[in-house]
Amino acid sequence: MRLFVAIELSEEMKKGLLDVQGQFRRLGVQGNYTRPENLHLTLAFIGEYPEPDKVLEAMASLSFYPMELRLRGLGSFGELWWAGLEERGDLSRLVSQLRRALAQAGIPFDKKKFLPHITLVRKPEYRRASDFSSIKIPETSMEAERLSLMLSTRGKAGMIYTGLGCVEAKPNLG
Numbered sequence: 001m002r003l004f005v006a007i008e009l010s011e012e013m014k015k016g017l018l019d020v021q022g023q024f025r026r027l028g029v030q031g032n033y034t035r036p037e038n039l040h041l042t043l044a045f046i047g048e049y050p051e052p053d054k055v056l057e058a059m060a061s062l063s064f065y066p067m068e069l070r071l072r073g074l075g076s077f078g079e080l081w082w083a084g085l086e087e088r089g090d091l092s093r094l095v096s097q098l099r100r101a102l103a104q105a106g107i108p109f110d111k112k113k114f115l116p117h118i119t120l121v122r123k124p125e126y127r128r129a130s131d132f133s134s135i136k137i138p139e140t141s142m143e144a145e146r147l148s149l150m151l152s153t154r155g156k157a158g159m160i161y162t163g164l165g166c167v168e169a170k171p172n173l174g
């Protein structure tokens, strides 16, 4: 089972990201655009691992409050273009806490430095030099209240991500 831990995005957040994808399309960018239902923020990529219950158990040991995620900027890793998020200490701390819990449970995960990003397009292609400075990122944010364990399978029309379970943030009484 190919697994990862992610924050699923609100409809509002997806609308903001679809708006950015629309701007890329209008600039003539072709490529493998992430479908709306697949837009998500990965916190830890586990990869092939046969025991999702063990991952859910490790996730259940986490303690975190809801946090605001706000779109901020665009970036790329080679042939992968993404939207970034505003820098937040509580998100990085949650990722460190999650990775520690996975390591303690002996669950493997990709140890690359965490750089919060939401993949918008893979293998972008465009004929002429385009002016990406004109792209406007909508002022969009959401309250992240849970982490989800996701299963990734290959479907006919691309990847299918299915939630296998989630853990909730503690209520923020402040």
Ligand code: 2AM
Pocket (backbone or CB within 6 Å): 004, 040, 041, 042, 044, 045, 080, 110, 118, 119, 152
């Ligand atoms: P990406 O969007 O930057 O490719 C499912 O594949 C999710 O896990 C994607 O969000 C993907 O991020 C992320 N991921 C992180 N590390 C990965 C890796 N080593 N291989 C595949 N996906 C990875």
